[in-house]
Amino acid sequence: MPAGLLHIAKTFARGIRPPAHKESTRALPIRRLPFAPELVVPLQQHTGSPSVPCVKVGQEVVRGEPIAKANGFMSVPMHAPVTGVVASIELRPTSRGEMQPAIVIHTYMGASQEVLYSAPQDVDAMTPNELVAAVRETGVVGLGGAAFPTHVKLVVPEGRRIDTVLVNGCECEPYLTTDHRVMLECADDIHAGIQIVQKAVGATRAIIATEDNKLDAVKSLNESRKKASTTVISVLKPQYPQGAEKLLIKALLDREVPSGGSPADVGVAVLNVATLAQLGEILPRRQGLIERVITITGPGVEHPGNYMVALGTPLSFALKHAGLKPDAVQVIFGGPMTGHSVADLDIPITKGITGILVLTGAETAKRPTKIYPCIKCGYCIDACPIQLNPSRLGVLAQRGLYEAMESEFYLNDCFECGCCTYVCPSHIPLVQEFRIAKAMNRQRKTAQ
Amino acid sequence: MSANPHILELRTSPHVHGPNSVQTIMSNVMFALLPIAAFAVFLFGISALALICTTTTVCVVTESLVCKLSKKESTLGDYSAAITGLLLALTLPPGMPLWMAAVGSVVSVCVGKALFGGLGQNAFNPVLVGLAFIHAAFPIEVSSWTLPLAEGRFTSFMGTTLTVPFLSPAAFDGITGATPLALQKFEHVTTGLGELFLGTTAGCTGETSDALILLCGAYLIARKFINWRIPASTLGSAFLTSLVFYAADPEKYPSPFFTLFAGGLILGAIFLASDMVTSPVTPLGMWVYGGLIGFLTVIIRLFSGQLEGVMYAILLGNAVSPIIDSLTQPRIFGARRAKAKL
Numbered sequence: 001m002p003a004g005l006l007h008i009a010k011t012f013a014r015g016i017r018p019p020a021h022k023e024s025t026r027a028l029p030i031r032r033l034p035f036a037p038e039l040v041v042p043l044q045q046h047t048g049s050p051s052v053p054c055v056k057v058g059q060e061v062v063r064g065e066p067i068a069k070a071n072g073f074m075s076v077p078m079h080a081p082v083t084g085v086v087a088s089i090e091l092r093p094t095s096r097g098e099m100q101p102a103i104v105i106h107t108y109m110g111a112s113q114e115v116l117y118s119a120p121q122d123v124d125a126m127t128p129n130e131l132v133a134a135v136r137e138t139g140v141v142g143l144g145g146a147a148f149p150t151h152v153k154l155v156v157p158e159g160r161r162i163d164t165v166l167v168n169g170c171e172c173e174p175y176l177t178t179d180h181r182v183m184l185e186c187a188d189d190i191h192a193g194i195q196i197v198q199k200a201v202g203a204t205r206a207i208i209a210t211e212d213n214k215l216d217a218v219k220s221l222n223e224s225r226k227k228a229s230t231t232v233i234s235v236l237k238p239q240y241p242q243g244a245e246k247l248l249i250k251a252l253l254d255r256e257v258p259s260g261g262s263p264a265d266v267g268v269a270v271l272n273v274a275t276l277a278q279l280g281e282i283l284p285r286r287q288g289l290i291e292r293v294i295t296i297t298g299p300g301v302e303h304p305g306n307y308m309v310a311l312g313t314p315l316s317f318a319l320k321h322a323g324l325k326p327d328a329v330q331v332i333f334g335g336p337m338t339g340h341s342v343a344d345l346d347i348p349i350t351k352g353i354t355g356i357l358v359l360t361g362a363e364t365a366k367r368p369t370k371i372y373p374c375i376k377c378g379y380c381i382d383a384c385p386i387q388l389n390p391s392r393l394g395v396l397a398q399r400g401l402y403e404a405m406e407s408e409f410y411l412n413d414c415f416e417c418g419c420c421t422y423v424c425p426s427h428i429p430l431v432q433e434f435r436i437a438k439a440m441n442r443q444r445k446t447a448q
Numbered sequence: 449m450s451a452n453p454h455i456l457e458l459r460t461s462p463h464v465h466g467p468n469s470v471q472t473i474m475s476n477v478m479f480a481l482l483p484i485a486a487f488a489v490f491l492f493g494i495s496a497l498a499l500i501c502t503t504t505t506v507c508v509v510t511e512s513l514v515c516k517l518s519k520k521e522s523t524l525g526d527y528s529a530a531i532t533g534l535l536l537a538l539t540l541p542p543g544m545p546l547w548m549a550a551v552g553s554v555v556s557v558c559v560g561k562a563l564f565g566g567l568g569q570n571a572f573n574p575v576l577v578g579l580a581f582i583h584a585a586f587p588i589e590v591s592s593w594t595l596p597l598a599e600g601r602f603t604s605f606m607g608t609t610l611t612v613p614f615l616s617p618a619a620f621d622g623i624t625g626a627t628p629l630a631l632q633k634f635e636h637v638t639t640g641l642g643e644l645f646l647g648t649t650a651g652c653t654g655e656t657s658d659a660l661i662l663l664c665g666a667y668l669i670a671r672k673f674i675n676w677r678i679p680a681s682t683l684g685s686a687f688l689t690s691l692v693f694y695a696a697d698p699e700k701y702p703s704p705f706f707t708l709f710a711g712g713l714i715l716g717a718i719f720l721a722s723d724m725v726t727s728p729v730t731p732l733g734m735w736v737y738g739g740l741i742g743f744l745t746v747i748i749r750l751f752s753g754q755l756e757g758v759m760y761a762i763l764l765g766n767a768v769s770p771i772i773d774s775l776t777q778p779r780i781f782g783a784r785r786a787k788a789k790l
Contacts, residue, residue, distance in 0.1 A: 016466065018464060018466070174464070246781065246782065247781075250781075256781065256782050257782050258782045258783075259780065259781070259782035259783045260782075261782065329455065329456065329457050330456060330457040330459075330463070331456060332461075332463055334461075336461070336462060336463040336464040337461060337462045337463075337464070338461050338462070339461055339463065340460065340461060341456065341457060341458045341459055341460075341463070342456065343456060343458055345456075357463075359463070364457055366465075367463075367464075367465055368465055368469060372469075372470040372526060372567070372568070373566065373567050373568030373569065374568050375470060375473075375567065375568045375724045375725050376568065376724050376725050376727070376729050377473065377724040377729075378675060378724070378729035378730070378731075378734075379468065379672075381729055381730060381731070381778070382731075385781070386780055386781035386782070387778040387779065387780045387781055388780055389729070389730070389777060389778070391729050392729075392773075410780050410783070413780055413781070413782070413783075416461075418461055418462035421462050421465070422462050422464065422465060422466045423466050423468060424468075425468040425469050425470050425472070425473055426469075426470050426568075427465065427469065429460075431461075431462070432460050435460065
């Protein structure tokens with residue numbers, strides 16, 4: 001490998017090292033899941049305002065055709081994930097927990113499912129502003145889980161300069177292997193995506209960050225790197241929550257994003273590898289985001305694997321294909337550290353879902369149930385990646401002193417990685433209490 | 449697909465938990481104390497065994513009675529009462545009258561812990577609360593020492609051990625011996641470091657063998673069941689404080705190595721000061737707290753009527769640890785500086 005372009009970095013201080021559980025899917029190539037007979041496309045799959053439908057009930061749509069328009073800057077358009085007919089636009093249960101308006105499409109089962117909406121554009125000839133507009137048209141949002149509209153990240157705030165594009169391929173959540181497989185199988189697309197983003201933000205360099213448990217992906221990324229490319233691949237020691245952007249910036253560049261600030265404040269744009277792979281693939285063809293890779297895994301499925309799934313595919317359909325075992329008792333969107341349990345198997349898979357983890361009673365029974373008093377061991381303080389004092393926050397939460405948690409103990413800086421709860425020997429549900437406290441504070445503020 | 453045979457479990461993340469629990473921490477601390485207790489029995493015979501059994505049993509029984517009386521679920525499963533009992537025995541002289549040790553055990557659990565609201569709520573180390581009570585109530589018995597490795601220690605009790613309850617011992621044994629701290633302070637006889645390190649000296653039941661205590665402590669530190677910062681700062685501070693005096697007047701003051709290895713400093717630093725509940729939680733706070741304890745121990749030893757200063761030093765450290773915690777809040781990621789608040 002060329003010297004200087006591969007770089008072994010350490011990791012950030014604190015955090016935890018939970019068992020990775022990636023062995024059952026890491027070696028399995030991405031396979032396409034069949035198209036479900038009915039797809040449900042919620043109008044809000046991203047952070048920001050919901051999209052506005054531009055199709056009517058009864059209208060036929062072709063795979064890739066725009067079906068909803070962006071509503072304002074913090075919004076993205078939607079594209080038909082399948083060729084079929086719009087059956088209805090109605091409220092449907094979603095992964096966010098509430099019923100939300102969604103476009104329901106009945107698939108034409110015999111259709112070729114070819115993407116006909118393609119009008120190639122020359123990326124090299126485009127200006128940064130044109131690139132931002134083009135990114136927005138693709139409907140791409142952060143595919144690492146946050147679902148933050150990607151074009152918003154590419155607009156450099158007034159008075160700031162972005163010198164580095166940080167490509168996040170850490171995938172520190174246990175069980176998940178989508179980023180791993182995407183780096184291994186779509187390295188060319190990632191490099192193409194990096195070029196687009198680097199040009200849009202005017203960054204002079206790009207760093208791909210991954211962990212040393214994905215060395216095959218590093219090899220693939222290195223081999224497909226163009227000769228002129230200055231992109232550095234950085235391999236870190238596995239540590240959770242390394243994929244949290246602020247910690248990654250600290251580990252690689254030793255820059256500290258100010259409390260309440262964003263990576264742009266320290267001259268960095270952080271994007272997930274899957275996001276860049278999609279951009280690199282679809283933007284030059286002027287297509288829209290209609291599918292994504294998810295890991296379906298856990299002891300509760302017969303055929304764990306990495307699947308290319310059409311957005312809007314019902315969870316139950318995906319689980320049927322992966323073989324849901326009869327003793328499965330918990331279905332989690334995302335990984336075990338930050339994912340949330342789903343209440344309903346009819347909800348659709350949307351842009352921000354990285355994986356489906358299915359646990360059986362054997363795993364859930366291992367969870368501790370008895371809560372002991374806090375023994376002030378300080379484990380949570382040693383684990384908290386941003387040096388909060390979860391022990392004290394927990395005491396305040398139990399007394400209902402939510403305002404003090406925010407004003408004196410930085411509650412709002414907590415990004416809910418769950419390390420404190422993971423290490424607590426008294427099994428106190430710390431991060432869970434912090435979520436409640438944040439919600440109570442929000443409610444109090446809106447009431448005022 | 450509405451026919452769903454699965455009953456889904458709903459909860460918020462994280463959905464996995466690390467291997468630690470209060471029981472694993474506490475049971476490991478207890479196991480780490482067992483070799484020390486066994487060595488004490490080897491040194492001091494069946495009197496030490498009876499003492500250890502008495503305090504442990506009384507602590508456990510008291511804890512279970514407290515739970516019954518307050519109509520709470522039994523807390524014996526957290527092992528904290530057993531640890532309190534074991535440690536109390538190890539900090540008493542081997543010939544301590546059993547009834548006095550038993551009274552101290554009741555005080556440890558009731559006043560030291562239950563009155564504050566149980567595990568996690570107590571401000572002071574329960575062992576030291578019981579020990580301080582014994583020092584105040586039975587000052588003569590608690591400072592009467594026996595030489596180790598006495599003939600017949602496995603066949604007969606020391607004369608004081610089986611004192612009739614509510615009476616003082618009639619007479620102390622002929623084999624009474626002074627501890628290395630007493631020899632140094634009053635007779636200016638310094639015990640050899642090798643002897644101190646191995647523990648074949650007079651002293652509290654479990655404090656004599658520094659080698660064994662350090663070994664057991666190393667196990668607990670390696671498994672992160674005690675935080676290394678507290679013993680490190682306590683011992684480091686005691687060493688430095690003592691070094692200052694020794695450098696000023698080597699004739700009058702003991703050497704820093706003697707300070708470290710004589711008396712109960714190492715036992716206190718590893719097993720008493722490091723008690724999670726009563727020590728600070730912030731990394732900087734731990735250094736301050738340990739530093740204070742080491743300093744106070746040396747000052748009390750050198751300039752008070754007391755021979756040993758570890759107990760009061762740790763109790764004082766316990767008293768200020770909430771304040772230390774408040775003043776040493778770490779600077780959070782991305783913030784300019786830490787907020788220190790009382």
